[in-house]
Amino acid sequence: MTQFIDIAALDDIPPQGARVVKTPVGCIAVFRTADDQLFALDDRCPHKGGPLSEGIVHGTSVTCPLHAWVFDLNTGQAQGADDGQVRTYAVRSEAGRVLLDAAFLARRSAA
Numbered sequence: 802m803t804q805f806i807d808i809a810a811l812d813d814i815p816p817q818g819a820r821v822v823k824t825p826v827g828c829i830a831v832f833r834t835a836d837d838q839l840f841a842l843d844d845r846c847p848h849k850g851g852p853l854s855e856g857i858v859h860g861t862s863v864t865c866p867l868h869a870w871v872f873d874l875n876t877g878q879a880q881g882a883d884d885g886q887v888r889t890y891a892v893r894s895e896a897g898r899v900l901l902d903a904a905f906l907a908r909r910s911a912a
Contacts, residue, residue, distance in 0.1 A: 805893065805900035811837070814899065819854040819863070822901065829890055830854035831899060832874055834861060840874035841890035841901060848885055 814833040822829045830844035851867030871880045879885040891902035
């Protein structure tokens with residue numbers, strides 16, 4: 802059974818915005834779309850290390866604030882001609898709280 806950890810209130814993340822969660826395995830950006838979908842990705846663009854949490858959320862994509870690489874929030878894959886990908890994490894909302902997959906983080910830290 803997957804274990805999730807409570808990281809924030811849903812209202813702590815503005816629509817079309819993000820918040821950063823600092824973990825032992827690095828920073829994770831948790832995004833909220835205009836229609837309240839949640840996504841979690843590594844907070845570091847593979848191109849030049851830009852903080853994706855400071856990017857622009859549009860639909861189910863985020864644009865890196867440094868060089869405008871666009872990433873699909875579902876897959877972490879760069880869109881268009883850009884070749885890159887960031888790791889995604891399971892995230893969900895329950896009773897107004899944002900929950901992040903704790904088991905995945907534990908497995909990653911053990912590697």
